[in-house]
Amino acid sequence: MSGLLPEAFKELEPLVAEWAIEDGHQRYVKRVNSSMAELKTFYEKMFPRGEEAINYVDQFDYQKPLPADAANLRNLIYSLITVALAIEVWKQPRVKNSAQTILTRLA
């Protein structure tokens, strides 16, 4: 596996297949169908590189499509946000007391 992420983020490449999810709804579905241990593993690998990753992606012009490797990195940042709410706020994959209900994200 190479070229999935920019060179400086190479060690995060194993996360790409599972967590580089652009679609907001699919990202949320992935969160609620993951165990807390799986979410924690992703969070602990991704969070420490979060600031550098945002800085890397932010150097590109927002009006143009991102190169594929930077887009993967951006999608990992999106997943970090989705997952961090489970880790930092709810302490479980789903919102507390929400049973099986989720919102469908359409856009």
Place this chain on the structure above:
Amino acid sequence: MHDEPIVQKPASGFWTDAYPDLGRGPISLEDSVSPEFYQKEKEHVFKKSWLYIGRVEQLPQKGSHFTRELAILDTSILVVRGKDDQIRAFHNICPHRGNKLVWRDDPFQEVEGGSSFLYCRFHGWRFDLDGSLIKPSRADLLLDFDGSKCSVPQIQCEVWQGFIFINMNPDNTETVRDFLGEFAEGIEGYPFAGPHQVYKFKAELQCNWKIFMDGFAESYHGPYLHAGSFGALTEVAKMDAPNPYTDALAFDLKGPHRMFSFYGEPSQKTPFSRPIECLTESSPAGPWNKSAKRGPLPKGLNPTRSDKYGFDSFQFFPNFVLIFSSSGFTTHAHWPTGPHSHIVEVDMYFKPPTSHRERISQELTVSFLNDIVLEDASPLEGMQAMLNSGAIKEFYANDEEILVRHLHKVIQDKVTEGEKSKAEQGA
């Protein structure tokens, strides 16, 4: 510019005192439980009122259309931008034999699309974007046929500030602007036209639509229901005393519509900010602002002219909620699908990001709000089940729950009125 407050709390200290007709006692729950009430509500509220069904941006060019599958109206609605740029609404039906006109694959799924005319797949009849018949197929076989009487049935449709409304009552004579009244006047001038970055969410919940509207009509539940997400405010806000963080700045009622204005510091780092908020420089209230000031606001926003103002929430009768925050505006539409179920649609219209960093900050706000809406929804299905038990017949509302009281009163009054005039006509 608009320095004088336009809403002030009565000297007594209770908002309820400004509205003597509203009552103070317990409120009947029948309107959220009874299947018979639901049928009357459908007839006298939903089929007689202006209803928000979408924004003009969903119809970007001549010929653009979208459909709405709205169980409460017992029909499918087709909304079309005409060649004259006028937006029209129709029953989504071919007047030849009644085939459903615009859909793909599944007749009960909503669609968006565009074409220069309306085409019925059953027998190939064609209609203009204003609903009039262009051409039946096999015209040589039609006997005693008057094409001018064979149009796609139209529904009243008007646009206010880019919001598209329909009214199912063919006898309605009130414009949507007159219906929305003073609140609408107060928020005209807001940059509704955008451009926007739009985020959309939808869910079907097993509870009456009003029960969820109620959840967005007061902030008093904040330190309790949202203890997990807004825990920091909990302790101070639970005291039996006025609280600047959770008591509304203002409540205002105008006819069947209502609003409240709410406290909020500019979105910024606090001692309670979570690691992901610090990383993305954002919170549920919006990306952290470098400059705290918003642009000039229309006169109806921040009605108390408070420097601690955070957001305003307008509930337009019957089911349309419009919320203004520093991120932009958000709409909630609550569509009943039965007496004990409804679909809620949450659409956020934010300022378009100019950089990837801004987009990521918005993603935090949007993702956090998604979870908070679920937290707001979390008590409701259990609550509905218990309301259905019949164990209690009434509920209570305090002075901070004045909008809850008002919603149920105007719905119940409208149904009573409708039944009365029906009985008089029948007599």
